[in-house]
Amino acid sequence: MILVENLKVTFKTPSTDIEALGGVSFRVEAGEICAVIGPSGCGKSTLLYVLAGLLAGFEGKAVVNGEPVKRGRRKTALILQDYGLLPWRNVFENAALGLELRGLPRSEQVAKVAPILDELGLREMQRLYPAQLSGGQRQRVAIARVLALNPDLLLMDEPFSSLDALTRETLQDNVLEIWRRTGCTVVLVTHSIEEATFLGRQVVVLSPRPGQVVATCKNAGAGETSWRRDPQFHKVCSFLREQLAGGTG
Amino acid sequence: MMRRWISTIIAVLVLLVFWMILAAVIDKPALPQPFKAFAVFFRELPGLLWRHLLVSTYRVLAGIALAVLTAVPFGLYMGRNAGADRFAAPLVYLVYPIPKIVLLPVIMVLLGLGDSAKIFLITLVLFFQVLIPVRDSSRHVPRALVDSVTSLGAGKWAIYRHVIWPSVLPEVLTALRVASGTAIAVLFFAETIACQEGLGYYLMDAWTRYAYEEMFAGIIAMGLLGFAIYTVLEFLEHRLCAWKYV
Ligand SMILES: Nc1ncnc2c1ncn2[C@@H]1O[C@H](COP(=O)(O)OP(=O)(O)OP(=O)(O)O)[C@@H](O)[C@H]1O
Ligand SMILES: [Mg+2]
Numbered sequence: 441m442i443l444v445e446n447l448k449v450t451f452k453t454p455s456t457d458i459e460a461l462g463g464v465s466f467r468v469e470a471g472e473i474c475a476v477i478g479p480s481g482c483g484k485s486t487l488l489y490v491l492a493g494l495l496a497g498f499e500g501k502a503v504v505n506g507e508p509v510k511r512g513r514r515k516t517a518l519i520l521q522d523y524g525l526l527p528w529r530n531v532f533e534n535a536a537l538g539l540e541l542r543g544l545p546r547s548e549q550v551a552k553v554a555p556i557l558d559e560l561g562l563r564e565m566q567r568l569y570p571a572q573l574s575g576g577q578r579q580r581v582a583i584a585r586v587l588a589l590n591p592d593l594l595l596m597d598e599p600f601s602s603l604d605a606l607t608r609e610t611l612q613d614n615v616l617e618i619w620r621r622t623g624c625t626v627v628l629v630t631h632s633i634e635e636a637t638f639l640g641r642q643v644v645v646l647s648p649r650p651g652q653v654v655a656t657c658k659n660a661g662a663g664e665t666s667w668r669r670d671p672q673f674h675k676v677c678s679f680l681r682e683q684l685a686g687g688t689g
Numbered sequence: 690m691m692r693r694w695i696s697t698i699i700a701v702l703v704l705l706v707f708w709m710i711l712a713a714v715i716d717k718p719a720l721p722q723p724f725k726a727f728a729v730f731f732r733e734l735p736g737l738l739w740r741h742l743l744v745s746t747y748r749v750l751a752g753i754a755l756a757v758l759t760a761v762p763f764g765l766y767m768g769r770n771a772g773a774d775r776f777a778a779p780l781v782y783l784v785y786p787i788p789k790i791v792l793l794p795v796i797m798v799l800l801g802l803g804d805s806a807k808i809f810l811i812t813l814v815l816f817f818q819v820l821i822p823v824r825d826s827s828r829h830v831p832r833a834l835v836d837s838v839t840s841l842g843a844g845k846w847a848i849y850r851h852v853i854w855p856s857v858l859p860e861v862l863t864a865l866r867v868a869s870g871t872a873i874a875v876l877f878f879a880e881t882i883a884c885q886e887g888l889g890y891y892l893m894d895a896w897t898r899y900a901y902e903e904m905f906a907g908i909i910a911m912g913l914l915g916f917a918i919y920t921v922l923e924f925l926e927h928r929l930c931a932w933k934y935v
Contacts, residue, residue, distance in 0.1 A: 492836075494836050516840065520833050520836070526838070526852065528855045528930070530932075537851070538841040569932045569935050571935055582837075
């Protein structure tokens with residue numbers, strides 16, 4: 441599904457050139473969940489932007505579903521940490537935005553969005569504005585908004601990092617449910633070792649900037665909600681922690 | 690809503706009391722007592738004053754409308770295109786500080802003595818007062834917001850329509866609220882020169898005849914015009930930017 445080969449991104453600024461990604465290679469099979477973890481500033485967001493087709497100036501190869509990444513691929517969904525929602529649209533209007541942009545009439549928007557809002561427990565909040573929601577509810581709206589478009593690739597950039605531990609775990613469970621139900625491919629960027637271990641059936645560890653792959657770990661236990669309480673879970677966390685430390689040292 | 694009405698009425702009463710005291714202290718025909726001015730205002734309103742008020746209202750509203758219609762697209766474009774901004778910004782900053790009123794003679798030569806010259810002058814003044822906040826606020830729309838809506842399938846136009854414009858709209862209304870006072874002041878000036886219609890003319894005409902009570906009736910009309918515009922803009926802001934007041 442995703443093939444990244446020797447991906448390099450350099451930002452040109454007036455003073456210097458900043459090398460964000462220094463040759464990253466990995467692949468994610470269709471229907472898998474991949475977590476990308478690495479120290480702050482190592483280029484994780486940059487990597488997602490490339491995969492989302494929002495950043496054009498890169499070297500190397502980035503292929504989604506057999507085609508080079510491009511802007512406006514309709515089955516790619518992107519969820520960012522903040523800012524995702526439009527403050528002047530209520531929950532329903534935000535969730536239906538993608539459908540509206542595709543020209544669907546209102547009745548079809550309702551038909552598609554209503555069950556998704558139900559599933560995510562947002563039914564009662566349809567008329568509220570983002571400012572009236574908690575952080576967790578807002579992120580759920582962002583998820584609803586992309587689910588309405590039936591994506592086959594879900595890209596998430598530290599989606600839960602500003603949430604408290606309990607809310608974060610509930611949302612992680614939501615992601616698992618969605619993943620299992622839709623069978624979409626998921627790439628999740630995080631700086632939380634626990635989150636990477638819990639969700640990533642494959643974990644890509646990046647080095648400090650310029651980001652390079654330090655390790656790619658299979659993590660077959662992930663994909664079940666019970667994995668969080670498995671004794672093995674903590675072993676994987678420790679292993680990833682060592683990998684990250686090695687990359688730093 | 691009720692409370693707003695009450696506080697407005699109290700504010701008007703305070704102003705009237707202040708006016709009464711001042712008029713009593715000064716005790717000259719140049720500052721008549723408010724009840725006299727209001728008596729003339731209500732006597733004149735059904736006739737001539739109403740006509741002048743309508744003419745002035747039309748000019749101010751047309752000027753505001755034209756300024757919004759021209760400044761908003763320009764401002765959005767400058768804010769979102771660094772190249773265009775580099776070219777246009779020096780022009781804007783060169784012309785912005787020039788008091789546009791000094792251009793009135795030129796404008797009158799070009800557009801004549803009728804409505805269009807006055808409307809154009811108001812448009813010119815307001816253009817910059819709307820352009821600059823629109824440009825600045827459209828430039829500061831968070832990139833992540835644009836990116837995430839782009840990833841939902843929005844093209845350039847859809848981004849303007851669904852992201853940039855709604856986030857700039859409150860700034861437009863605020864700018865207009867601030868500028869509406871300026872607009873009326875500019876209009877007054879324009880209407881005092883070679884003009885036979887409008888509140889500015891009515892006021893100056895009363896002044897030259899030393900008809901101070903009529904003059905103050907004109908001032909009351911002008912104040913009400915400003916207040917009405919302000920109220921409408923505030924209403925629009927609550928209506929169109931409801932999300933800001935939740
Ligand atoms: N538009 C840009 N112009 C210049 N430099 C940039 C730009 N975007 C990112 N960078 C630089 O590229 C590097 C990688 O940025 P990126 O946002 O991808 O890091 P990250 O791994 O997501 O960090 P974090 O975990 O803090 O979110 C950083 O050093 C950053 O300063
Ligand atoms: Mg980041």
